Amino acid sequence: MNFPSASNGEVEDYQIDVVNTFDYGDVPSSFENDKDGNALPGLHAPLIGFSIGSLLDVESTPASVTSPAENNTSGDNAIGIADEDGMNTMGNIERGLPYIITVPVSIPSNLTGTKYLYGWLDLNSDGVFQVGEAAAATTASTANTTMTLTWTAAQTATIVNGTLTAYLRLRLSNLSLTDFTTAASGGALIDERSVGNGATSAVVATNAPTIAFGEVEDYQLPVISTIRYNDVIQGGVSMIGTSWYYSVPGNPTAALIPDVDGDASTTWSTSGDLILPAGSTIEKVLLSVEKNGGPNFTSAMLKVPGATTYTTLTPATSIADRTSVGAYAQMIWDITSMVPANGYVSTAGGGIGGRYFLANPTPAPVNMGGWSMIVVYKNANSKFRQIVVTDGWQGAFPVETQINGLKIPASGTVKAVVGVTGTYGDRGFSDLLNFGQVGTTLTSLKDPMTGVTNDALNSSVAWAANNNVSTDGGPAISGNYTARNPISAGHIYGASEAYEFDADIFDANGVLAPSSTPINVVLQQQSTGGDALVSGSYFISVDLAIPPVLTKSLPVNTIVDGGITKYIWTVTNTASDAVLQTINFTDNLPSSIKVAATPNASITGGTGGVITAAPNSGIVTISGLQLNPGQSATISVDITNVLGQLNASCSANPSAFTNSSSNITVPSGGILNTSTITPQCLIVNAGITFCYKPGITTGTALDSKVGITSLSRAGATDPDNWPMVRKGAWLVVESKTKGFVVNRLPFDGSGNPIGIPVADFTEGMMVYDTVNNCLKMYTSTDGGFSFSWQCLNTQTCPD
Numbered sequence: 001m002n003f004p005s006a007s008n009g010e011v012e013d014y015q016i017d018v019v020n021t022f023d024y025g026d027v028p029s030s031f032e033n034d035k036d037g038n039a040l041p042g043l044h045a046p047l048i049g050f051s052i053g054s055l056l057d058v059e060s061t062p063a064s065v066t067s068p069a070e071n072n073t074s075g076d077n078a079i080g081i082a083d084e085d086g087m088n089t090m091g092n093i094e095r096g097l098p099y100i101i102t103v104p105v106s107i108p109s110n111l112t113g114t115k116y117l118y119g120w121l122d123l124n125s126d127g128v129f130q131v132g133e134a135a136a137a138t139t140a141s142t143a144n145t146t147m148t149l150t151w152t153a154a155q156t157a158t159i160v161n162g163t164l165t166a167y168l169r170l171r172l173s174n175l176s177l178t179d180f181t182t183a184a185s186g187g188a189l190i191d192e193r194s195v196g197n198g199a200t201s202a203v204v205a206t207n208a209p210t211i212a213f214g215e216v217e218d219y220q221l222p223v224i225s226t227i228r229y230n231d232v233i234q235g236g237v238s239m240i241g242t243s244w245y246y247s248v249p250g251n252p253t254a255a256l257i258p259d260v261d262g263d264a265s266t267t268w269s270t271s272g273d274l275i276l277p278a279g280s281t282i283e284k285v286l287l288s289v290e291k292n293g294g295p296n297f298t299s300a301m302l303k304v305p306g307a308t309t310y311t312t313l314t315p316a317t318s319i320a321d322r323t324s325v326g327a328y329a330q331m332i333w334d335i336t337s338m339v340p341a342n343g344y345v346s347t348a349g350g351g352i353g354g355r356y357f358l359a360n361p362t363p364a365p366v367n368m369g370g371w372s373m374i375v376v377y378k379n380a381n382s383k384f385r386q387i388v389v390t391d392g393w394q395g396a397f398p399v400e401t402q403i404n405g406l407k408i409p410a411s412g413t414v415k416a417v418v419g420v421t422g423t424y425g426d427r428g429f430s431d432l433l434n435f436g437q438v439g440t441t442l443t444s445l446k447d448p449m450t451g452v453t454n455d456a457l458n459s460s461v462a463w464a465a466n467n468n469v470s471t472d473g474g475p476a477i478s479g480n481y482t483a484r485n486p487i488s489a490g491h492i493y494g495a496s497e498a499y500e501f502d503a504d505i506f507d508a509n510g511v512l513a514p515s516s517t518p519i520n521v522v523l524q525q526q527s528t529g530g531d532a533l534v535s536g537s538y539f540i541s542v543d544l545a546i547p548p549v550l551t552k553s554l555p556v557n558t559i560v561d562g563g564i565t566k567y568i569w570t571v572t573n574t575a576s577d578a579v580l581q582t583i584n585f586t587d588n589l590p591s592s593i594k595v596a597a598t599p600n601a602s603i604t605g606g607t608g609g610v611i612t613a614a615p616n617s618g619i620v621t622i623s624g625l626q627l628n629p630g631q632s633a634t635i636s637v638d639i640t641n642v643l644g645q646l647n648a649s650c651s652a653n654p655s656a657f658t659n660s661s662s663n664i665t666v667p668s669g670g671i672l673n674t675s676t677i678t679p680q681c682l683i684v685n686a687g688i689t690f691c692y693k694p695g696i697t698t699g700t701a702l703d704s705k706v707g708i709t710s711l712s713r714a715g716a717t718d719p720d721n722w723p724m725v726r727k728g729a730w731l732v733v734e735s736k737t738k739g740f741v742v743n744r745l746p747f748d749g750s751g752n753p754i755g756i757p758v759a760d761f762t763e764g765m766m767v768y769d770t771v772n773n774c775l776k777m778y779t780s781t782d783g784g785f786s787f788s789w790q791c792l793n794t795q796t797c798p799d
Helices: none
Strands: 099-104 113-123 134-139 147-150 165-173 214-224 227-243 246-250 251-256 269-273 281-292 297-302 311-313 320-324 328-334 355-362 367-379 384-394 400-407 417-421 432-438 501-507 517-529 534-541 549-553 558-560 563-573 580-589 591-594 602-604 610-612 619-626 630-640 683-685 708-709 732-734 768-769 774-779 788-791
Touching: 099 113, 134 147, 214 400, 227 269, 227 281, 227 417, 227 501, 227 534, 269 367, 281 384, 281 534, 328 534, 355 367, 355 417, 367 384, 367 417, 367 501, 384 400, 400 534, 417 432, 417 517, 432 580, 517 534, 517 683, 549 768, 563 580, 563 619, 619 630
Parallel strands: 558 683, 708 732
Antiparallel strands: 099 147, 113 134, 113 165, 165 214, 227 367, 227 384, 246 251, 269 355, 281 328, 281 367, 297 311, 297 355, 320 328, 384 534, 400 517, 417 501, 417 534, 432 517, 549 563, 563 630, 580 619, 591 630, 602 630, 610 619, 768 774, 774 788
């Protein structure tokens, strides 16, 4: 009941919202368990304005997806809004290369302190986020910003070969999350920060009482785990192949089975001739077979040039065994070791010397597909090129492959070709092959057979005119590649040259803008709805210009044991299409030669070069030397012999004393022409510890016309005719009580005498150094290449 007197004061009432909804992730449920297998889904309490990207929604319960479902439009995105907006462009992850993402983060101005962004990639596809798969970043910003996460090349190298997608989890938190379980507790595999409340309690693996503000975003990203070749070489890449079926004129709808090998052991056989420039060396060969219908291949038969029998290829020896949506299949073998060194021809029409047979594909394709060989070669007439070969069997459109870290020229027109294989490309039904740098507008490439851009996969095996083989001095080939059998007269939808199969080399000149740093590029096969795209293998070849030329010389090629001379390397970047180049190389010195105790290493020309030449070592390394077009640089390092190891003659260029192109190593991806190096041989004679030569006093001995005497014998009246009686000298000095005194001077820190101008230094000038206490002469130790003051510490003959 009320008291008679009311107290002073005020009553205020509020309705307070109770947070019982959170932001959850939506990866498959295996990622949302603790170390003991108990469900512990990742979650954060919502805070308006604090999110990855700009969108944030909440759910009352977690909503996982079923692996391997794509989760960017399902899971928690099926409830409320699709809030995964931190990564608008989901770049491919490439095995063995760093993976870097920059994530936009919204931060309210009143949220102070450190904010944490965590990321995990399921690199090994085990359905668990591990500590070794994590990346993290922090910021103290109180405004919207971006945060960068980096997974190293060592981390991405753990991607399982054949992996096509990987799950990514991002967590933004206002609290530092903790991973505290150990191997002993059974939790070493699971990063506790990725589940529940981020294990902000370091006591138990369950959620801590305080739930961190923030957001969880999950993605499924495409993976390129199948880079088969990636290098810069002086050479090129080509592709041959043909379809499993063919048609004849007048009946393009009938898919006929070829048998072209004349071998009774096969009932289904095809062939393709490998054409390369003369003098080529085969570096890598990848054979891909494709088909539609039924399970993947269990076998196919290959006969290489010169072989009399077939080799049966099986899945056990393949490097890729894939099927895709709609019962299409691809299998790949690395057959480099099976290919003879001379297994090619260099004539436009092909020939038996380069003929490869593929036979009896089992189980048989229904009515589509074919085979292709991608061949990487080296050739002394080639430019240096960045070549990448990859594959990724995909059965839906758009078919998209991203290749990271492509090296291209820093200036001029970027010259490139792109090779693509694919099954089920119908001529007359629109589809596109788009190519370009990630983040730019892609360019639709022209089909090399028809020249149109809107029908890239159209049942053809064709080359663009600027293919590497023709560019490198091989036969001029463009359009239909005729060195194959069968060549179809059509297919279901009319004219073509291959039956429901493509293996084409496209012109990509000028598509990429020059760049001084490697770029990421994307190949995108896009259907407009009228054609299906089932894609197989790819390559990219980019010209990197004519390489700089390295030469070396040995100005003084004869020394005594322990004497000093120098190597001089000259790099020129003066070719007509030269571009900015960074020079790196190592000279592994011959076994009897080493860097001098004082290397006196120097670089003249270029910028940024570093010489590593440790005293008495056998290695000289040049790194980071940049040369612009038209520039040259000269590098010199003093060398000597290994004491006691002598060489009297260079007539046979003994390897222990001869430095040639074989001593030079260039890092993978480097561009440097060492083929013009002339072998430099060093003669080392035994040292002489003393020298005495009696003067010549008879015959044509030199008259001594100048003399200084304290014995009063100078002058024409002297009966001794002194100093002419002393033969073989320029100057005669005599005294019984006097000595010959050399000028005595101190030397400065740069090794020059104080008081004598540098301009007055003359070869042969001699003074006594009162600082270093030795007799010094201004002379050369490298045959006149350079001059300096040298102590005369070792008695030896002057000649």
